Amino acid sequence: MRVCWRWKDSTYKYREQSAVRNGASAWRGSRAPRNFYYITILRDPVSRYLSEWRHVQRGATWKASLHVCDGRSPTTEELPSCYTGDDWSGCSLKEFMDCLYNLANNRQVRMLSDLSLVGCYNLSVMPEEQRNKVLLDSAKENLKRMAFFGLTEFQRKTQYLFEKTFNMNFISPFTQYNSTRASSVEIDEQTQKRIEALNFLDMELYDYAKDLFLQRYQYMRQKEHQEARRKRQEQRKILKAKQAHNKEQSDNTSTTDYIGNVEHWR
Template sequence: PHYVKKYYFPVRELERELAFDMKGEDVIVFLHIQKTGGTTFGRHLVQNVRLEVPCDCRPGQKKCTCYRPNRRETWLFSRFSTGWSCGLHADWTELTNCVPGVLDRRESAAAKTPRSKFYYITLLRDPVSRYLSEWRHVQRGATWKTSLHMCDGRTPTPEELPSCYEGTDWSGCTLQEFMDCPYNLANNRQVRMLADLSLVGCYNMSFIPENKRAQILLESAKKNLKDMAFFGLTEFQRKTQYLFERTFNLKFIRPFMQYNSTRAGGVEVDNDTIRRIEELNDLDMQLYDYAKDLFQQRYQYKRQLERMEQRIKNREERLLHRSNEALPKEETEEQGRLPTEDYMSHIIEKW
């Protein structure tokens, strides 16, 4: 069935054909948002890409060495290659301000080379599933409290970013408690981690009115997502794989698997609760709606392009096959005889 478009995107936003040069200065930077399937995708990047020089992943080590084929220099900035060099689950604001400096320090010996080109990539997930998944993770004791949340050169004050719990973690919290905390970072996490937070005074809530802040954050997140080299959707593993491969001209060895469990590992949630989660994540819902449309349009575009290329290839092969078949016959008949009229018109017609 043909995909019905919701938003208008010019072709240049759909084609995304990058000349990613692994032997040059290009670096893929993976922005990993919590509970979007980023760990699995991150593993694909270090273990499952068909490379001239594969990443070196040693058993028992958390990180792999992903060097360029021609020199000891990394082409991938991610948790499983460089580690959390810009802080735990660094967001767009942190990465864009930190990655160039970190890589320059690492490769200071090669500092004479031209500046790197950074290709940002990320994954998004349906906001309700993602939120429930984060709640379950926090309930089991996760905190991410070592995240820096750097913005405009500083980390937020305890007043700007209060904690939802007292004590070391929030393990055992109910979904109700999780939803009731007004400064829970799980709310609209995807928008916040993709937006340029310096546009709204970082974590200072009194910088601009709340509704204005929300609108600026959403628009910024949409823009940054659209301008990224690539993004995938957890709900569409195979399409995510297909788009990544055709964007970067890299191939995965094994296909991505789609694990379609119910909302976040079998959590039974009634409709009222789902509505509440949607309200708490209203910005994420809008971003995801936009992202899903852009993703599907990019996928359709690539598929159509591929089918067109395949048709041209098939046609050329048929013509080549025909002209090869026609040769021996001509040689047996008197030399120099021209191909017959209907043969020529047949070729032109087919063409």
């Protein structure tokens, strides 16, 4: 098994999937084929947005990202830059939120959806409301089809699901860190609501993901309990059979001894 954990949007990811499989088969030669799984970890949209802002504020960029869709990268008209110069270091949260072309907005939906369904980065292909619905539906469908996904806010449950899904165990348990760079940012209610509005698609996706995640977790727990109960029942059956066998042996021995004594008394 090979798990592909990558920061690429689904548009590019699914286009390269067949190439990954074919290329892997080539260098493996005659060895048995392996399964490839794409997985992802989602995060509370507000926390994720603040974390990305802090990351950009420190000088991080995504200049190396090609944003390839339908075989080409977007033009500068389709995807204008939010800043001039080498990076956006030192930008304020207000500046970050004010950029209409900021890819931090609804990033999780964009990363999980197939952008080719909406004309990639060309916003004139369809009305905005229709575009948003198509992107959200695509992201939900792709997430549902993944063998595994986790949630940052549920580290232990994420570990449990991963281990049960792929039948492997981590060396040490996951730790839930509630103190992060994003949590250290204090924002007022108005800013909170604005971030939620900028990421309204991510907010809806996260609610969907959380519900699906907890369903999968509950299913795995029930399956584990059923398996444990089945093993206990099998063990009890084996124990009863062993006890019955021992009793039968004991009865046969007693009968044999009795017959032997009768013969002796004669």
